[in-house]
Amino acid sequence: MLREKDKQVLEIINRQLLIRKEELKRQLRTEGFDDGISIANRLMEMGYVKFVEAVGTPCYTITQSGMKVLKD
Numbered sequence: 001m002l003r004e005k006d007k008q009v010l011e012i013i014n015r016q017l018l019i020r021k022e023e024l025k026r027q028l029r030t031e032g033f034d035d036g037i038s039i040a041n042r043l044m045e046m047g048y049v050k051f052v053e054a055v056g057t058p059c060y061t062i063t064q065s066g067m068k069v070l071k072d
Contacts, residue, residue: 002069009039013049014062014070021058 002010012027013019019027021037028036040060043049048066052059 005039006043009036010043010048010062010066010070013060014067018054018059018061021060024060
């Protein structure tokens with residue numbers, strides 16, 4: 001079961017489908033998160049988010065499981 005903060009981070013990633021790590025950090029600070037990256041890492045462990053390198057830039061992307069959990 002996702003907590004509210006988990007859901008918020010997942011929704012941020014879902015909006016763009018692929019988001020640079022630095023951009024995610026900036027958006028999380030704007031929305032009042034102290035350490036949203038640890039939440040993103042927990043979402044990776046749950047299989048809802050994947051960490052990828054896109055053109056040498058660290059990024060997060062949402063998985064199909066992550067999209068499905070947001071719909072439910």
